[in-house]
Amino acid sequence: xxxxxxxxxxxxxxxxxxxxxxxxxxxxxxxxxxxxxxxxxxxxxxxxxxxxxxxxxxxxxxxxxxxxxxxxxxxxxxxxxxxxxxxxxxxxxxxxxxxxxxxxxxxxxxxxxxxxxxxxxxxxxxxxxxxxxxxxxxxxxxxxxxxxxxxxxxxxxxxxxxxxxxxxxxxxxxxxxxxxxxxxxxxxxxxxxxxxxxxxxxxxxxxxxxxxxxxxxxxxxxxxxxxxxxxxxxxxxxxxxxxxxxxxxxxxxxxxxxxxxxxxxxxxxxxxxxxxxxxxxxxxxxxxxxxxxxxxxxxxxxxxxxxxxxxxxxxxxxxxxxxxxxxxxx
Numbered sequence: 001x002x003x004x005x006x007x008x009x010x011x012x013x014x015x016x017x018x019x020x021x022x023x024x025x026x027x028x029x030x031x032x033x034x035x036x037x038x039x040x041x042x043x044x045x046x047x048x049x050x051x052x053x054x055x056x057x058x059x060x061x062x063x064x065x066x067x068x069x070x071x072x073x074x075x076x077x078x079x080x081x082x083x084x085x086x087x088x089x090x091x092x093x094x095x096x097x098x099x100x101x102x103x104x105x106x107x108x109x110x111x112x113x114x115x116x117x118x119x120x121x122x123x124x125x126x127x128x129x130x131x132x133x134x135x136x137x138x139x140x141x142x143x144x145x146x147x148x149x150x151x152x153x154x155x156x157x158x159x160x161x162x163x164x165x166x167x168x169x170x171x172x173x174x175x176x177x178x179x180x181x182x183x184x185x186x187x188x189x190x191x192x193x194x195x196x197x198x199x200x201x202x203x204x205x206x207x208x209x210x211x212x213x214x215x216x217x218x219x220x221x222x223x224x225x226x227x228x229x230x231x232x233x234x235x236x237x238x239x240x241x242x243x244x245x246x247x248x249x250x251x252x253x254x255x256x257x258x259x260x261x262x263x264x265x266x267x268x269x270x271x272x273x274x275x276x277x278x279x280x281x282x283x284x285x286x287x288x289x290x291x292x293x294x295x296x297x298x299x300x301x302x303x304x305x306x307x308x309x310x311x312x313x314x315x316x317x318x319x320x321x322x323x324x325x326x327x328x329x330x
Contacts (some may be wrong), residue, residue: 010025014078015077019074019085026308027039042066043134047133048062048064049064049214051223058194058202059084060076080194093222111152132147180276184275191322197259198257242267243283244322247280254276254282263288268288
């Protein structure tokens with residue numbers, strides 16, 4: 001693992017939070033809004049799900065934890081919870097469920113090391129992202145496989161909830177260095193994070209949510225399903241989330257999420273996330289046409305946004321394509 005040697009085995013993730021959906025209709029309600037099958041969600045799995053607009057574009061990526069029969073905990077960035085809650089509440093109508101930001105009542109941690117029960121954690125639920133999300137209870141906590149590299153995440157209820165949200169660590173602190181290492185590991189694992197600039201910009205398959213087990217193609221209707229299903233069955237998605245590495249430009253800073261770059265082969269690549277490695281090189285995830293698709297110059301499909309098709313991509317970057325730990329569809 002390419003993380004800071006001084007990083008703790010259990011890394012606090014204070015930038016993540018919990019949106020709790022409670023009530024007898026909690027599962028039915030979420031099942032009608034998210035791309036994941038929620039009715040059959042069990043404690044043995046934590047599943048990735050997407051919240052989409054009517055055009056099938058991703059507004060948020062959530063991890064769903066079945067805490068109880070009538071409680072589903074949605075793990076996502078704290079900064080997105082208020083907006084996601086506001087979007088969902090609009091569709092609550094007569095459903096017997098409540099949506100509450102409970103971030104201060106839970107502790108979220110990333111686990112670098114594998115524990116004695118890790119074989120059980122990563123061996124279950126192979127039908128969802130190759131074992132991603134396979135989970136088990138450990139005392140009061142639930143732990144699940146977060147990525148193909150074996151990293152796990154742990155969610156624990158707090159006996160006394162925090163009075164206020166934790167402050168971001170000092171950028172020079174060991175905690176900030178460890179958190180950046182976790183972010184780099186997520187980039188290497190091909191896990192997309194939705195930022196304000198990329199919210200609503202990409203259809204689910206462009207962010208590989210289908211490959212990561214975040215979409216059920218057999219469940220009932222949900223917002224955006226028609227576009228997502230059409231892209232799946234007609235095979236019309238020509239751009240996908242891919243992984244790259246490049247030398248960092250002196251004084252240029254990291255490219256921001258949503259920024260468009262022109263790769264050396266002429267393809268336009270729209271940044272999803274980027275971070276600096278300890279050796280000074282830049283690692284990033286970007287949505288781009290397949291290298292062999294011939295789509296660099298033309299061939300836009302129905303899932304592309306007009307502004308993306310028309311944009312002239314600058315600046316140019318000499319980036320090296322790197323493999324993902326999972327296979328993309330042909």
